[in-house]
Amino acid sequence: MTIYFYQVDQPYGVFSNFSPHPITLDGYRWPTVEHYYQAQKFVGTRDAALVAKIRELPHPMLAAQTGRNPRYQRRPDWEQVKCNVMLKAVQCKFFSHPELAQMLLQTGTAALVENSPIDTYWGCGPNGTGCNHLGQILMQVRQELASCPAHPLLNH
Template sequence: MLPLEIFYIYFSPYTAHAIEIDGVVYPTLEHAYQCARYTDPKIIAEIISAKSPVKAWKASSKYKHLQIPEFKTGEHKLKIMEKLMRLKTEQHEEIQKALIDSGDLEIVKHIVTPPPGDSFWDDGEDGKGLNHIGKIWMKIREGLIDAT
């Protein structure tokens, strides 16, 4: 398994790797993901201006009742997250290198500090979560390796 410190340097949605989409710069992948939940420009601006990924998540959580309906489905969440993770990879060479350098190690998103993890994106509190973040990274890595 990939060492946790490597995950948190490169692959966490909270890492300080900005993502640019259509001329808008999101400070982190987490900011971009939370903004994707909404169409209201005021909500999006509040999330983008959040001083940390945790604060972006908290700002978004206040408006969950206003998120686009598609975000209620796991399939849509996965599609958006993969798109954003691919952009992060394309826009940051060190992410590409870290993915390739990770070889065939399993990538697991494991939460060690608050906010609490969930069993959809990470391995859950009991280690039996779905780990979709890790699975998406491994899928992207496979594509990078196949392309070299």
């Protein structure tokens, strides 16, 4: 079985990085995983002031637009660290929101696919052959939750 997700207002929309589930990482509260992820592109660059600006933006789409703006300087190691940045944020989201952890665990062994019509890196892209890195990360976090005996959801 495969579970597809993409829009926040659709089934399994909480798996989206745009879902309104705050995380606390690096000493700051971030409104969404998307805010955190986009801000990390500028850590240690001449555009480092964007980190705080992105954190304060009212919507994750604005964070994404800012983070994708080519006029800003990304950190030179971004391509090497971006999957680890995403993993850290997704772990934080699901380990700090028990209701989301429960929902993720309830997917069992189903494949999780970000059904993005445009993103072939994080999602499956327009023809379904994308890398689906976000889905892969979610399945990894699901496994971590399932194998964590100290997790409150697993103490029946």
